[in-house]
Amino acid sequence: MVTKAAIPLLVAMMLVTGVCNTILNKYQDMQCVRNCDSPNPKDHRLFEQPVIQTILMFIGEMGCWLVVFSSHLYKRYLAPRLSQNQSPLLAGGYRPVNTVDGDEDEDQPINGPNITDDRLKPLRLPDGRIPLRGLITFLLAAPACCDIAGTTLMNVGLLFVAASIYQMTRGALVLFVGLFSVLFLHRKLYLYQWLALFVVVSGVALVGLAGALFGDNQAHDITQGTVSSAVISATVEIRAVAQTPEAVRAAVGVLLIAAAQIFTASQFVLEEWILENYAMEPLQVVGWEGIFGFSVTVIGSIILYLGVGRTEAGRYGYFDAKEGWHQVLTNKAVAISGVMIMISIGGFNFFGLSVTRTVSATSRSTIDTCRTLFIWLVSLGLGWETFKWLQVVGFALLVYGTFLFNDIIRPPLKACLPREARERVLLPEEPIEHN
Numbered sequence: 001m002v003t004k005a006a007i008p009l010l011v012a013m014m015l016v017t018g019v020c021n022t023i024l025n026k027y028q029d030m031q032c033v034r035n036c037d038s039p040n041p042k043d044h045r046l047f048e049q050p051v052i053q054t055i056l057m058f059i060g061e062m063g064c065w066l067v068v069f070s071s072h073l074y075k076r077y078l079a080p081r082l083s084q085n086q087s088p089l090l091a092g093g094y095r096p097v098n099t100v101d102g103d104e105d106e107d108q109p110i111n112g113p114n115i116t117d118d119r120l121k122p123l124r125l126p127d128g129r130i131p132l133r134g135l136i137t138f139l140l141a142a143p144a145c146c147d148i149a150g151t152t153l154m155n156v157g158l159l160f161v162a163a164s165i166y167q168m169t170r171g172a173l174v175l176f177v178g179l180f181s182v183l184f185l186h187r188k189l190y191l192y193q194w195l196a197l198f199v200v201v202s203g204v205a206l207v208g209l210a211g212a213l214f215g216d217n218q219a220h221d222i223t224q225g226t227v228s229s230a231v232i233s234a235t236v237e238i239r240a241v242a243q244t245p246e247a248v249r250a251a252v253g254v255l256l257i258a259a260a261q262i263f264t265a266s267q268f269v270l271e272e273w274i275l276e277n278y279a280m281e282p283l284q285v286v287g288w289e290g291i292f293g294f295s296v297t298v299i300g301s302i303i304l305y306l307g308v309g310r311t312e313a314g315r316y317g318y319f320d321a322k323e324g325w326h327q328v329l330t331n332k333a334v335a336i337s338g339v340m341i342m343i344s345i346g347g348f349n350f351f352g353l354s355v356t357r358t359v360s361a362t363s364r365s366t367i368d369t370c371r372t373l374f375i376w377l378v379s380l381g382l383g384w385e386t387f388k389w390l391q392v393v394g395f396a397l398l399v400y401g402t403f404l405f406n407d408i409i410r411p412p413l414k415a416c417l418p419r420e421a422r423e424r425v426l427l428p429e430e431p432i433e434h435n
Contacts, residue, residue: 010354017347018371023378024344025053025155026163028337033327034316045316047334049324050155051304055297056338057151058144060345061290064283067350132278137288139278143270144292148300150263153256156318160253162385164376168207169257171372171398174200174405176265184269196405203397204258210390286349372398 034045130136158166175197181187189197271285280288301321309319316323328334352368372395379385403409 007355007358010351010358014348014351014355014368015371015374017344017351018368019374019378021341021344021348022163022167022371022375024337024341025158026166026384028053028334028341029159031331031333031337033331033334047327047331048159048318049327050152050159050318051297051301051321052324052328053155053341054148054151055294055301056341057345058147058290058294058297060342061286061349062294063342063346064287064290064350068281068284068287129277129279132274132280132285136278138292139274140285140288141292141296143267143274144289145296146263146267146270147289147293148297150260150267153260153263157253157256157260160249161257162379164372164379164385164391165207165210165250165254166257167372167375168391168395168398169204169254170261170264171200171402172204172258173261173264173268174402176261177268178405180265180269181272185273192411193405195411196401199397199401199404203394203401204254206390206394206397207254210388210394283350370399 028047031047032044033047035043038044132139154166154170157169161169178189178193178197182189275282275285301319304319305321308314309317309321309323314320328338376391376395380387400409404411
């Protein structure tokens with residue numbers, strides 16, 4: 001069990017790894033990978049491989065198995081020895097590892113306060129959930145496929161907008177999660193929660209408007225003052241090839257990222273339904289999704305390469321897997337950032353799940369919203385983008401809507417709350433008045 005003293009560390013690491021993941025993805029997009037030595041800056045090309053970035057993400061998720069296996073080895077080999085040595089912390093608290101797999105008789109009584117330890121819970125829970133193992137594990141392939149579509153679309157959108165706008169636009173996720181929860185999980189949303197969703201959408205719209213009106217510093221040219229002149233010059237060529245106004249490019253990027261939230265919301269709803277009906281540790285769920293997502297993405301990238309990527313029209317494009325992996329393996333900056341992306345996404349999932357289990361999912365969503373602010377501040381500090389008041393207004397609406405939806409702040413009118421919800425504990429807490 002995680003102590004209260006460790007909660008601030010988990011929260012801090014979740015923020016750090018989440019911010020690093022977005023910043024590293026954007027940094028990788030800005031690297032010159034082809035014709036960088038040409039005296040003509042128009043010949044330079046940047047790294048644009050969203051499919052490969054998706055594969056790197058799933059490799060990072062598969063890294064969660066390292067934590068699972070380390071925990072397994074600890075409980076199987078180290079914990080029994082410490083227990084035999086009558087350690088005051090572990091004496092009487094060890095249970096054979098086969099109980100985690102559900103092999104031990106579930107009717108066997110467990111004595112002592114350690115019954116609250118997650119390691120002592122059998123897989124077949126009292127709520128009647130079915131152990132998620134064997135062929136049933138393939139259910140996790142469905143949310144993994146949604147993750148593939150959502151992440152790839154977001155990676156493409158990140159090519160056209162700044163990192164902070166990318167993260168802000170992801171705030172639309174709460175809208176689709178709320179709608180899908182009502183439609184498919186039969187959840188009930190109160191009036192103030194629908195109001196919160198409207199506020200979130202308004203914030204996303206303002207962020208997109210800021211990108212459209214002030215698109216001169218979005219996309220790849222946010223590297224002013226931090227990257228070599230070759231990378232900056234490459235942006236000019238990208239614009240010339242695209243022959244698309246920057247405002248339209250920024251709007252397209254925002255729309256792609258917003259559309260990706262439909263798939264991400266589907267992933268969350270599917271995961272919630274699966275975990276309501278089947279029993280598996282959340283960290284193992286992430287690991288299995290990493291395996292399924294990696295397998296499907298790799299197979300899909302091979303098919304797309306054979307059908308599109310190796311053609312003359314598809315050469316050096318998103319589906320040219322051969323050229324993409326060549327760029328990853330031969331460019332030091334791309335390779336190092338790729339490794340760091342894998343570590344950051346694995347760490348973000350691990351610390352995020354730890355915060356969810358230790359505090360609550362509401363706290364995790366609130367913290368994830370705060371991540372947008374840090375990404376924006378880092379981008380400003382690096383000189384990747386300029387200060388825009390419209391983005392600040394959009395960001396404020398996103399935070400307010402998210403906080404309101406998750407009951408972190410009060411609704412503007414108590415009348416928005418149903419009678420049975422008016423006595424729920426909100427921050428700050430108020431005593432109940434009696435007439």
